[in-house]
Amino acid sequence: MAGLVYFSSASGNTARFVARLGGAALRIPVSPKEEMPDITAPYVLICPTFADGEGRGAVPKQVIRFLNDPARRALIRGVIGGGNRNFGATYGLAADVIARKCAVPMLTKFELAGTDTDLARIRDGLTAFWGTPCSTATTA
Numbered sequence: 001m002a003g004l005v006y007f008s009s010a011s012g013n014t015a016r017f018v019a020r021l022g023g024a025a026l027r028i029p030v031s032p033k034e035e036m037p038d039i040t041a042p043y044v045l046i047c048p049t050f051a052d053g054e055g056r057g058a059v060p061k062q063v064i065r066f067l068n069d070p071a072r073r074a075l076i077r078g079v080i081g082g083g084n085r086n087f088g089a090t091y092g093l094a095a096d097v098i099a100r101k102c103a104v105p106m107l108t109k110f111e112l113a114g115t116d117t118d119l120a121r122i123r124d125g126l127t128a129f130w131g132t133p134c135s136t137a138t139t140a
């Protein structure tokens with residue numbers, strides 16, 4: 001799957017989901033000591049939520065670091081949220097926060113490592129998303 005970047009903590013749910021999606025994807029490292037991936041093309045970011053009871057800290061610190069770089073932030077085109085509905089109002093909140101801050105669409109959310117249905121709909125959704133003609137494209 002072209003143009004995919006993701007973060008996944010030690011529990012590895014998002015990593016398992018991305019692996020099942022198939023195709024190339026770049027991982028934002030858990031450790032700040034590891035190098036950030038080299039971003040040269042537009043991407044969709046898949047990010048799980050780690051909020052406290054008040055919704056603070058929803059976006060993982062390493063994802064904030066990743067997006068603080070203007071060149072990397074300029075290439076984000078959409079965001080997909082990982083989460084767990086047990087958290088209620090903060091379900092997949094990181095994706096909403098990132099979408100707002102980066103002014104890109106929040107495409108969808110999925111729980112934990114996703115179901116087979118999530119996989120199929122997100123695979124199809126990404127294909128459709130990247131297949132959408134760029135609105136600034138001109139026709140001859």
Ligand SMILES: Cc1cc2nc3c(=O)[nH]c(=O)nc-3n(C[C@H](O)[C@H](O)[C@H](O)COP(=O)(O)O)c2cc1C
Pocket residue numbers: 007008009010011012013014015048049050051052082083084085087090091092093111112113
């Ligand atoms: C400390 C902690 C806080 C969490 N807070 C939320 C939350 O506010 N909303 C939510 O949807 N999921 C929350 N989750 C669930 C994770 O987003 C979910 O388990 C996700 O699949 C983790 O992805 P990963 O294993 O790839 O890191 C939280 C998990 C942890 C461990």
